[in-house]
Amino acid sequence: xxxxxxxxxxxxxxxxxxxxxxxxxxxxxxxxxxxxxxxxxxxxxxxxxxxxxxxxxxxxxxxxxxxxxxxxxxxxxxxxxxxxxxxxxxxxxxxxxxxxxxxxxxxxxxxxxxxxxxxxxxxxxxxxxxxxxxxxxxxxxxxxxxxxxxxxxxxxxxxxxxxxxxxxxxxxxxxxxxxxxxxxxxxxxxxxxxxxxx
Numbered sequence: 001x002x003x004x005x006x007x008x009x010x011x012x013x014x015x016x017x018x019x020x021x022x023x024x025x026x027x028x029x030x031x032x033x034x035x036x037x038x039x040x041x042x043x044x045x046x047x048x049x050x051x052x053x054x055x056x057x058x059x060x061x062x063x064x065x066x067x068x069x070x071x072x073x074x075x076x077x078x079x080x081x082x083x084x085x086x087x088x089x090x091x092x093x094x095x096x097x098x099x100x101x102x103x104x105x106x107x108x109x110x111x112x113x114x115x116x117x118x119x120x121x122x123x124x125x126x127x128x129x130x131x132x133x134x135x136x137x138x139x140x141x142x143x144x145x146x147x148x149x150x151x152x153x154x155x156x157x158x159x160x161x162x163x164x165x166x167x168x169x170x171x172x173x174x175x176x177x178x179x180x181x182x183x184x185x186x187x188x189x190x191x192x193x194x195x196x197x198x
Contacts, residue, residue, distance in 0.1 A: 026080070026084040026178055026183060028175045028178045032175045033058070034057075034163075035059045036057075036060065040061075044170060050091060052090050054088050056085075056086050056087070058084050061084070082116075084183075087125050088112050088140070092107075095132065098148060105165060110173065113134070113145060116138075117185075118157065118186050119186070126177075136154065136179050149161075161182070
C-alpha cells in the first residue's frame, strides 16, 4: 500500500541507492547548508530576527555536477524535497527548553525542525510567535517549538524531529548530521523500530 511513497534503497536497479533512499534517512548530513525553500539561498544567523520562521531545504537538492546537471532529479529529487523539508525558527535562547542531549543543537536561538507532521505527514508552517506553537492545518496537531517540539494538542503521537544545527566557516547554518529519528508519520517509525529489533 505504501509503495507510492517512492522507491526505497532496495528498489533501485543499479548497485548504489540514491542519496537519502529509504524511510529512515534524508539527504541531510554533516556540513550540508540550510537554504531557503524555492530560491536555495544559504542562511546566516544574522538573517533571522527573533520571531522569524522560514521554510528551508538542504542545499543538496539544488546542487549540480561539473557539467551543470542536477545531482538529484525526477523521483529521487521529489522524495528528497518532501522528506528533508524543514522550518527554521529563531527565538530568545532563554525561552528554548531543549530535550536532554540536544543542548548544542541550536545556534543563537535558531532551531530547525522537520516540516512534516508526525500524524499523517502534512506539511506544516503555521507559526504563533508568542507561544512558539507550530500548527498543522490538516488535523490541528500543535507542537511547542520552545519545548523540543512536543505535541501540545491534536492527534500527533510524537514530537517533530529536530535537525541539529551548527555554523560553517563562512557563517552559514549547516546540519550537524541527518535527523536522529525518521521524519514523517509515526507509523514509519514503528516500522523502523520493528525492523531494527529483529
